[in-house]
Amino acid sequence: MKPMDSEREKVADRLLNSSAKKFYDPEVDIDWSAPIPPDRPFEIERRCSLYGTHLWDGLSTQQRLDLGRHEVASIAGNGIFFELLLMKVLLNEIYDGDPTTRHVQYALTEIADECRHSVMFARYVERTGAPAYGPPRIVHRLGRVLPVIGYGPALYGAVLVAEEVLDRLQRESMADETVQPLLRMVNRIHVLEEARHVTFARAEVLRRMPRLSRPEVAYQRWLLALVGFAITRSLINPRVYRVVGLDPREAQRAALANPNFHETLRWAGERIMAFLAGAGLVGAPGMHWWYRSFLIAKR
């Protein structure tokens, strides 16, 4: 054990123990052949991006169910995209690391978790009958360079924004008995295993912040805000609106102007944004992107 980093090693050791005791294999632990009741929602209505808009008012009950099914499939598809990026980031991080350290071993364990999650989300999307919505093309392209230009606490901060925003939505959905049982199980598995990832990434943010020079802090704040914006903009692929016969552009405009949707994103990001602000990662020159992400409300 490296004595100077012993706190880091202790956290990783604890997380390795917890991973060994409690983990799921979605291939075995989920009954993928269970019937999908047609009248149960995949998405809690008020979390729909169009909830409360004039477009929402024009949708029938069946259309609202269909839109919810596709929105959650889009979120799950983007979850896979975020997990692929995280796996790349972790692989880069440990490339030069010492495999006999606990933190490298934990990073490998987290990659294994994310592999299972991505297969689980993929099976889930397949089961809902929705297509594999990914992020917008520009975000998909930017995703290629992020593991190259990103470093330091912003990288883990970005991981946390994706993990914790999804986590809050998933916790709410798994606790709601009206939601589709398959989705509640998927969410339960994800929430349980993500708690460890959040602990690991938060500790990395706090460990790395004091090492930054002042210009680096500015770069890290900017990069994190930009990625935070890309994350929230990716969640709902505008193509989902086609399933209920809406024009994707018009519907996306309505969603981005919808105060209910802003509030959903602000609420989902509430805990992680408080943590990142406390760590000193939220501020100039990133505020423009934070406001546009709706993770922070402009006063």
Ligand SMILES: [Fe+2]
């Ligand atoms: Fe995950």
Ligand SMILES: [Fe+2]
């Ligand atoms: Fe994760």
